[in-house]
Amino acid sequence: MLGRMTSRADADSGRPDGSAGKDAAEGRPAAPPRPSRPADPKPRSRRAPAGAAVLRPEVTEAIRAAVFEELAAVGYARMSIEGIARRAGVGKTAVYRRWRSKLHLVLDLVSALAVQGLPAPDTGSLEADLRLLYEVTSRALRHPVAGQILPDLQAEAARNPEIAEALQKALREGQQSVTRGIVAAARTRGEIRASADESLALDLISGPLYWRAVVAREPKLPKHYLPSLARATAGALKAL
Structure with a gap:
């Protein structure tokens, strides 16, 4: 009996044990197998998800422009994403799509300044190069926005190590590229020694103007200050 039950079950299930399937038992020919669908030789590229932010x-x-204006108007501590978005004429979502917080936004902007250094002047004279650099830098530091932002960020840097690091990198690296160009040109002309210390040269070149603008906050310079500063700095560099 067990053998009969096994044979019957095999026949109903159509298993390939040599017995006929159900269609053959009922006198109908078995249906031919369906042809398999050929594989697509070229895989379809996946489309970008609908609604992806551009x-x-x-x-x-x-x-970015609104951040600078907002920093100058209210300072870092009181600056908000809402105020930035309002000034830029966009929604808060547009800001958050690009930066996670106002800290990351300011860090990004300050860090970007490091790669926006001025081209090194090459007038053919060390003193003239320094004078041109001082004139351009002085105009930038006297700008009302810069006059408000730099001191505020310096104060915030004392409390926030991330801002301190980004600000130092922006100010120092931006000036280093200019200073290296001025020093390299002066070396080529034989105006300063090849062994002159570039780090000390950076301090000598950049220190006075930043002291007046950021620390002492004296935007108005005395008459003939820049030519005198260029002459004194050139003399100091030649003595290195």
Whole structure:
């Protein structure tokens, strides 16, 4: 009996044990197997998900400009994403799509300044190079926005190590690229020694103006101050 039950079950299930399937038992020919669908030789590329955010460059630039204006108007401590978005004419979501917080936003902007250094002047004279550099830097530091932002960020840097590191990198690296160009040109002309210390040269070149603008906060310079500063600095560099 067990053998019969096994044979019957095999026949109903159509298993390939030599017995006929159900269609053959009922007198109908078995249905031919379906042909398999050929594989697509070229895999389809996946489409970008619908609704993916596209960051428009003009919106990003509007937000960056608004940050500088907001920093100058209210300072870092009182600055908010809401105020930045309002000033830029965008929603808060547009800001958060680009930066996680106002800290990351300011760090990004300050860090970007490090790669926006001025081209090194090459007038053919060390003193003239320094005078041109001082004139351009002085105009930038006298700008009302810069006059408000730099002291505020310096104060915030004393409380926030991340801002301190980013600010130091921006100010120092931006000036280093200019200073190296001035020093290299002066060496080529034989105006300063090849062994002159570039780090000390950076302090001599950059220190006076930043002291007046950021520390002493004296935006108005005495008459003939820049030519005198260029002459004195050139003499100091030649003595290195």
